[in-house]
Amino acid sequence: MSISNSDYSKMTDKASPNSPVVQNCIRAFLFGGGICLFAQVLNTLYEKIGLNADEVKLATPSTVIIITAILTGIGVFDKIARYAGAGTIVPITGFANxxxxxxxxxRHEGYILGTAAQMFSIAGPVIVYGTASSFLYGLIIYIFKLY
Known part of the structure; x- marks a missing residue:
C-alpha cells in the first residue's frame, strides 16, 4: 500500500493535536523565571548568613543542583517538567536532570555498567563539546593576541 505525501500529512495532522504555543511559552517563562528567582533568593540568603562572595558562588548552584537531583530521583521533577515544558531547562536544572x-x-544493570556508564549518556556530549569548543576559542584568542 502506497501513501502520497499529502495523504500522510493529513493523517499526521489529524492524529497529532496542535500545541498551545502561547500557553507553553507563558508556562516556560514563569517556571524558568521561578527557578531563577529561587536561586536568587538562595543567593541572598547565603549572603545574609555570612558567606563570602566565593562561597555564595559555590553554594547557590550546588544547592539548586542537589534539589533538582533529589526531585528527579523521587519523580517530582519530571512531573514539573511535563507541565512547565522548556522552563525547566534552565541550564543548571536541566543539566542536573x-x-x-x-x-x-x-541502575538495574549495576553500579558500574548501569549507573556509572549511562550517567553521562545525555550530558556527556554537551560536556565534550563545551570543553572542546572552549579550548578552540581560547586557542584562537591566544593566537590573535600574539599578533
Whole structure:
C-alpha cells in the first residue's frame, strides 16, 4: 500500500493535536523565571548568613543542583517538567536532570555498567563539546593576541 505525501500529512495532522504555543511559552517563562528567582533568593540568603562572595558562588548552584537531583530521583521533577515544558531547562536544572535521569533508568544493570556508564549518556556530549569548543576559542584568542 502506497501513501502520497499529502495523504500522510493529513493523517499526521489529524492524529497529532496542535500545541498551545502561547500557553507553553507563558508556562516556560514563569517556571524558568521561578527557578531563577529561587536561586536568587538562595543567593541572598547565603549572603545574609555570612558567606563570602566565593562561597555564595559555590553554594547557590550546588544547592539548586542537589534539589533538582533529589526531585528527579523521587519523580517530582519530571512531573514539573511535563507541565512547565522548556522552563525547566534552565541550564543548571536541566543539566542536573540530564545526569540523574539516565543514572536512575539504568541502575538495574549495576553500579558500574548501569549507573556509572549511562550517567553521562545525555550530558556527556554537551560536556565534550563545551570543553572542546572552549579550548578552540581560547586557542584562537591566544593566537590573535600574539599578533
Amino acid at each position: 540530564s545526569v540523574v535521569s539516565p543514572a536512575l533508568e539504568f
